[in-house]
Amino acid sequence: MRKSRPQLSDVVMAKSEAMLQQRSGSSSVASESSDSSATSVSSSSSKSSSVSSSLWWIHNKGYDLEEFVQRHPGGVEAILLGKGRDCTALVESYHPFTNQHWKVLEKYLVEQPEEDNINEQIPTNDRNDPQQRKDFFYEVLKKRVSTVLISKGIDPKDDRGATITRTLYYCVVFASWLYTGYLHLSGRILGSFLFAITGWLMGALGHDAGHFSASRIPWINEWGVWGMSFICNPILWQHQHTYGHHSFTNEFGHDPDLHHFDTFLRVHKRIQRQSHYRYQSNGLYVMFAYLFVVFGTCFYIPWGVLRTNSLYGIIEWSDKDRRTKSTGMRLHLFLYIFIVAVVPMYTHPSLLSAIFASYLHVGTLGLVFALFSQINHLNELSLESDMISRNEKENSKQHSTSRRDPRLTQSWAAAQVETSNNFASQSLFWHVLSNGLNHQIEHHLFPGLNHCHLHHIAPVVKATCLEFGVQYKSYDTWKDLMCATLEWFDKLS
Numbered sequence: 001m002r003k004s005r006p007q008l009s010d011v012v013m014a015k016s017e018a019m020l021q022q023r024s025g026s027s028s029v030a031s032e033s034s035d036s037s038a039t040s041v042s043s044s045s046s047k048s049s050s051v052s053s054s055l056w057w058i059h060n061k062g063y064d065l066e067e068f069v070q071r072h073p074g075g076v077e078a079i080l081l082g083k084g085r086d087c088t089a090l091v092e093s094y095h096p097f098t099n100q101h102w103k104v105l106e107k108y109l110v111e112q113p114e115e116d117n118i119n120e121q122i123p124t125n126d127r128n129d130p131q132q133r134k135d136f137f138y139e140v141l142k143k144r145v146s147t148v149l150i151s152k153g154i155d156p157k158d159d160r161g162a163t164i165t166r167t168l169y170y171c172v173v174f175a176s177w178l179y180t181g182y183l184h185l186s187g188r189i190l191g192s193f194l195f196a197i198t199g200w201l202m203g204a205l206g207h208d209a210g211h212f213s214a215s216r217i218p219w220i221n222e223w224g225v226w227g228m229s230f231i232c233n234p235i236l237w238q239h240q241h242t243y244g245h246h247s248f249t250n251e252f253g254h255d256p257d258l259h260h261f262d263t264f265l266r267v268h269k270r271i272q273r274q275s276h277y278r279y280q281s282n283g284l285y286v287m288f289a290y291l292f293v294v295f296g297t298c299f300y301i302p303w304g305v306l307r308t309n310s311l312y313g314i315i316e317w318s319d320k321d322r323r324t325k326s327t328g329m330r331l332h333l334f335l336y337i338f339i340v341a342v343v344p345m346y347t348h349p350s351l352l353s354a355i356f357a358s359y360l361h362v363g364t365l366g367l368v369f370a371l372f373s374q375i376n377h378l379n380e381l382s383l384e385s386d387m388i389s390r391n392e393k394e395n396s397k398q399h400s401t402s403r404r405d406p407r408l409t410q411s412w413a414a415a416q417v418e419t420s421n422n423f424a425s426q427s428l429f430w431h432v433l434s435n436g437l438n439h440q441i442e443h444h445l446f447p448g449l450n451h452c453h454l455h456h457i458a459p460v461v462k463a464t465c466l467e468f469g470v471q472y473k474s475y476d477t478w479k480d481l482m483c484a485t486l487e488w489f490d491k492l493s
């Protein structure tokens with residue numbers, strides 16, 4: 001789907017590689033990952049960088065959608081998330097069952113790529129028509145998934161939000177979260193633990209809303225994403241997860257999720273080895289590292305973004321000039337520390353007890369979050385299936401003996417399947433406990449579909465993958481998938 005990056009992203013890319021190199025002290029980061037942007041950081045990058053930040057870049061074309069922002073059916077936040085960026089994956093994956101958006105986009109096209117910059121491998125008859133730049137595998141999936149949804153009585157365009165049952169579930173979790181929050185603030189140790197569990201379960205609403213799929217009503221999604229509040233800063237989440245992780249899954253130097261924990265863990269072979277990584281062959285060390293995850297995502301990382309206006313130099317914080325967003329980011333930091341750490345100091349009988357309660361909350365949530373989210377993409381097969389790795393393999397002719405359709409190498413949808421993993425996908429128990437992350441493959445293909453619909457489409461997605469030779473990794477149990485992740489960490493230790 002995404003073949004080459006527009007100019008603004010190229011500048012960011014060059015910067016990001018320098019910053020990543022600084023962060024990890026790794027020369028290999030720059031030398032190896034630069035392959036992906038070698039064509040993009042070119043003489044043309046200076047052509048319009050001042051204009052680029054005000055445009056939306058889709059299939060390498062610049063669109064000025066400023067006039068359309070307030071009329072976007074999916075809401076203002078959804079469309080602004082793509083501004084000034086390569087938002088091809090966002091546009092494609094959030095409009096899978098309609099072509100109406102292409103008609104709208106036509107009116108706002110202001111910048112065409114130079115002929116030289118068009119990737120020759122794009123299977124198209126007419127390069128000027130975005131609809132001709134089809135990801136053939138995604139097209140097949142979209143048709144089949146649409147048919148299945150209709151057969152289940154679900155309108156693919158209008159019913160992609162939460163069902164009544166799912167909405168009731170959100171309400172029950174929200175009430176439990178409020179009550180356990182009260183217990184935590186009242187100085188009960190058990191309350192701090194339960195507040196962490198309900199804080200995780202609130203992530204079901206936060207994650208769905210962050211993908212604009214809790215409801216078709218935009219303001220519900222805009223508020224709902226604050227359900228992420230004790231898992232990750234919700235404003236950061238949109239840039240880190242909804243944009244960065246989902247657009248560039250497992251691409252080193254582009255997917256922020258590969259760079260969160262390099263203080264403790266080496267999750268990708270391009271992170272330079274350090275002596276302490278040898279401990280990650282021990283599962284207990286990995287669990288210890290996970291205890292700090294939400295302190296990072298709720299405080300340390302957003303604090304860094306506020307200081308640098310960028311997430312690791314990979315993703316620019318494009319909201320920085322919007323007062324509601326910058327105030328919201330600061331407000332979240334303040335309230336998080338106040339609720340998690342300050343109030344317990346006044347309500348617990350001793351400072352030691354207060355510190356224990358605070359860390360019980362942070363550590364429990366960090367552990368649960370990491371145990372359900374890290375396994376979804378971090379294992380050897382998944383980390384060798386991203387778009388960068390595919391292109392490198394193709395360039396080195398490693399696929400020359402493969403019988404697969406060569407177009408799959410350039411298929412963003414095939415990459416989403418192969419970089420993701422399902423587990424216990426038949427189990428309602430694991431669906432609830434994991435906030436639906438056990439259907440990660442379907443979620444990455446159709447992020448705008450509420451998690452409550454994903455079990456309907458899983459069989460047809462799996463069958464289609466088998467038919468086209470796309471690797472669909474579904475583990476029988478959570479433990480099997482966890483073991484695959486630990487094996488990978490052991491290999492990298």
Ligand SMILES: [Zn+2]
Pocket residue numbers: 207211241246443447
């Ligand atoms: Zn997601």
